[in-house]
Structure formats: C-alpha cells, structure tokens
Amino acid sequence: MHLIDKIYINGRFVTPQGHDMFDLHNPASGEVIGQVRLGNESDADAAIAAAKAAFPAFSQTSKKQRQEMLRQLHDVVVDCEEELLAAVVEEYGGPVGVMSQWMAMAANNFTAMAEALEDYQFVRPVKSATVVMTPIGVVGAIIPWNSNSGFITNKLATAIAAGCTTVIKPSEMSALQTDILARALHKAGLPDGVLNIVNGRGDVVGEHMSRHRDIAKISFTGSTAVGKRILRNSAESMKRVTLELGGKSPTVILDDANLAETMPIAIAAGFMNSGQACIAGTRILVPAHMMKQAEAAAIDAINTVVVDQPGNPKSQLGPLVSQTQYDRVQGYIAKGIAEGATLLTGGLGHPAGLGGYFVRPTLFGDVTNDMTIAREEIFGPVLCLIAYDSEEDAIAIANDTDYGLQACVFSGNDARARTVADRIDAGRVLINGLFHEPQAPFGGFKQSGLGREFGVFGLETHLEAKAIHARP
C-alpha cells in the first residue's frame, strides 16, 4: 500500500496541515492501492507565500540561468522515467507501451521551452519606446489526471522560462505520479519557493488558489465547467488565465480519402489515451454515399485495437481512471442507444475477461450532430460516425459544436484538405496524420478555452508588456 503524506513547499517535503485522506485505486482492478493525505487552504496559503517570497529574486534571473535550470529539470525527469512509468500503469491504468512515449514528452517539455527562449527578446524597441516583457508573478497551475506529468512539466517549464514562481495543484487521483515527479524535480536544485506542489481537492485547494490575491495567473487544464468557475473566481483580483478545456473534435474524411488507410488513424485519434484525451477525434464525419464502407472500415480498425491490462506491452487501450468515469461513460453509451443511434460495436459493460474500469471500445453509427453523444464530451472510447452531404455540409457540422480544440482532415489531395482545414474553427488542425509540434501554439477556440500554451505563444501568456518611454 502506498502512503503519500507529504507535499512540497519552499524546497521541502512537509506534512500537510489538512487531515483528509483520499483512496488511490488501481483502475485495472478497482482495488485500493494506497492513500494520499490532502492539503487544505492553509497549505495553499503557505505555498503561495513561499512562491511570493521567491518571486523578486527569481524574476531577476537571466535567460541563460533559466535555460540552464530547464536543462537540469529535463535531466532529472529523464532519470525518473522508469519509476514514473510504473506509477502511470498502476495508478492511472495507462498502457505501458503507449505511456513510455508520453514520459519522454514530459521531460522534453523543459528542453522545448529552453529552445523557445533561445531567440526570445525580453527587451525590444518599438519606435520611440522600449518594451520590456516582464514576468507576471506567482502562477497557480491546476492539473487534471489524464496526463499528470505532461501537464506539470509543461506548466512548470513555461513559468520557469518566464521568470515566474509556481504553486501546482495536481489531481488527487495522480498522487503517486506527483510524488515521484516532485522528488525528481527537487533534485534539480531550483531556488526555494520557485516550485511548490500541493495535493488537495479542487473545491478546496483549487478554489482557494483561484480566489487568492497573491496569485497573478492561473494556468488551468481540465473541464469546461471548472474552467468557467475559475474564470469567474479570477475576475475579482483580475488574474490572468490560461484555460485548456474540453473538446468534441471532428475528424473530417473527404470523399477522395482512402478509407482503408485513413480509418485506422481516425480510430487512433478517437481512442487516444484510452479515450481520455481533450483532443480525441470523437466525431468522425464521412460522406453519406461512403457510409457503409466507412462503417465496415471503422469496425475492422477497432477490432485490431488491443484492449488489455496496462502492463501488457501490446495493450493499446487501458481502463478509465475511476469508477466515476466508468459510470459516466456507461451513461453516455446508454444515452446513445436511447436516442436512436446504431451500436456498431462495443456497448455497455466490460470487455470480455476484463473488470475494473475497463470500457468496451464503442462505435455508434446513424448519429446526427444534435444527439447528446455528438455534443457532449464523453471522455472515454466512444466514437460517433456522422454522415454529411457535401464539403460545405461537412464544414458546417464540424463547426457546429461549443468546442474548438482540434480537428483532423483526411483527403487524397493535401491542398484540398488545407482549404477545409482553413475553415474549421479549432486551435489545431491536423492534415492526413497525427502530429505535434512543441513550438506551435496549443489551445482552444470557443468553449475549449482561453489563451495558448507551448513555445513563445505559451511564454507570452506569463509575461506583461511594459512600455518604457524616456527622453531621446
């Protein structure tokens, strides 16, 4: 049994003042594997005070010093990758083969930010003025459970690059992963108070952070509902916010695409991270006259997906994170059936031979874009096939959503795909494949969020532009 009973404040591991204990589960079996002691508002206050005290000196460090820190942070995370991977498998149920690549991405967030700094000019002339890009202050980072290390490292890297100090509140469901990462990050030897990590519930520690006057900015990744609450709470002290929220991403398959080649990629985009991905391509749009073929190709592609214990290196789809998520996803599958969509594969209950929080990879046909399963973020391996009549119709359906995080476009003609991509309202559009460029901006249109992360775009959300005017 794991016991996580320390949080990280001012360069030290300390016992939280909060007394509440939270059970950690193995999602593959549902068994309790440990407990975490949760911090409370007093812990958040101590962390914020430490970050505030560290800010004046840290904000004066040079770009070169901060690049050196980022490289050091990269190295310590690489050193803990194996331990972290074991925790991701045990505590999150992430398939080991898939997650090993994600671990490398977590460490690389630091080197990518060091690279973004390379040519960045913090001080630049603008006509008769001098503009100084100034670190914003203490950054509160609030993190979901679906990519704990990736989000912590990216948000920390951005804050460090900008010269900001941080208080990080991860999800209580990721305590084991957070503990391993915190102990690794400690070894990088950052000045005391620059990094603080407080485990705790969202409605306690998260809520307190989003109202606290000494936090200048909240960088949040999570659900749209909580994002709206943070935005409201932040208004009082005029906090800056970056909100990375939910999605209902369209995958547009044009009529000149090769279905046999395209469909496995479309299914992989939908089932990414066992369906627990904000960017998951959950609405697959297909020309009506190709629908029968598309259904067959999609079922074939799903039948090849290996759903198994996360420790099996061949597994591609693991369990969901919690009983709550399992129940929620079952509810959406039942709703899809009740609203008249056709269950093409999968359905209610567990996959054969698997228990815990495993869900059957599920595909619905005959879905219209007004059905609940086409409108709401399900956050599980449940996909919709939606028919369209013309390219114009496809674009209209793709954009007929409250969200706008990501889209995919598949076509035999790259230039044609590009004209469709240009008309889709989403922060990122992928053409004929799945890609990630760590220097490019990432974030959402509409209710998928506010602001951008990664590269210079992410860096600048942690800086205030100050114009200095002086006598010539």
Ligand code: NAD
């Ligand atoms: P969540 O919104 O429930 O929780 C996210 C974090 O916010 C957790 O640390 C939680 O404790 C905290 N929180 C909860 N209530 C809070 C409050 N009142 N004030 C402050 N903090 C609070 O989301 P989740 O269930 O952990 O994660 C899944 C959601 O995250 C999905 O909607 C998904 O789309 C979204 N997500 C978005 C992105 C993106 O980059 N756009 C990436 C991953 C996940």
